[in-house]
Amino acid sequence: VDVEHEIAELSRTLQLLYRDKSPVIDWEIEPDLQFFGDREDLLEMLGNLLENAYKYCHQQVHVIVTSRNDTVKIRVDDDGSGIPARAESFIIKRGHRIDTQAEGQGLGLAIVSDIIVAYEGNIQLERGHLGGASFIIELPRH
Numbered sequence: 001v002d003v004e005h006e007i008a009e010l011s012r013t014l015q016l017l018y019r020d021k022s023p024v025i026d027w028e029i030e031p032d033l034q035f036f037g038d039r040e041d042l043l044e045m046l047g048n049l050l051e052n053a054y055k056y057c058h059q060q061v062h063v064i065v066t067s068r069n070d071t072v073k074i075r076v077d078d079d080g081s082g083i084p085a086r087a088e089s090f091i092i093k094r095g096h097r098i099d100t101q102a103e104g105q106g107l108g109l110a111i112v113s114d115i116i117v118a119y120e121g122n123i124q125l126e127r128g129h130l131g132g133a134s135f136i137i138e139l140p141r142h
């Protein structure tokens with residue numbers, strides 16, 4: 001699955017959904033980078049991460065996708081308030097949310113985590129270079 005194409009399509013949709021906010025998204029994606037897995041799995045992962053970034057950003061979302069050896073690394077950053085350190089491991093569990101003001105069931109990040117585990121990858125959460133949340137996914141290329 002062509003990663004840049006899918007990110008571009010998801011971004012177009014999210015720009016429409018969040019047009020009142022008008023966030024700016026930019027990305028750095030290694031040319032011709034392919035995800036060797038199910039397209040729906042990739043869309044589920046990227047869709048959840050990008051939608052959260054759009055929802056919680058102030059104005060910017062940044063995506064970086066690279067490969068190294070047998071690993072694909074996807075990083076989604078936003079310039080929002082970030083996630084409190086005490087909640088980092090908590091929010092990827094099914095049904096858990098730290099923001100009760102926004103719509104949602106607390107399933108998105110749990111689904112992302114489940115897919116990553118199924119592909120024998122890992123997910124990491126940290127404060128990003130834009131000041132908000134940064135989700136980093138590493139997946140094997142097989």
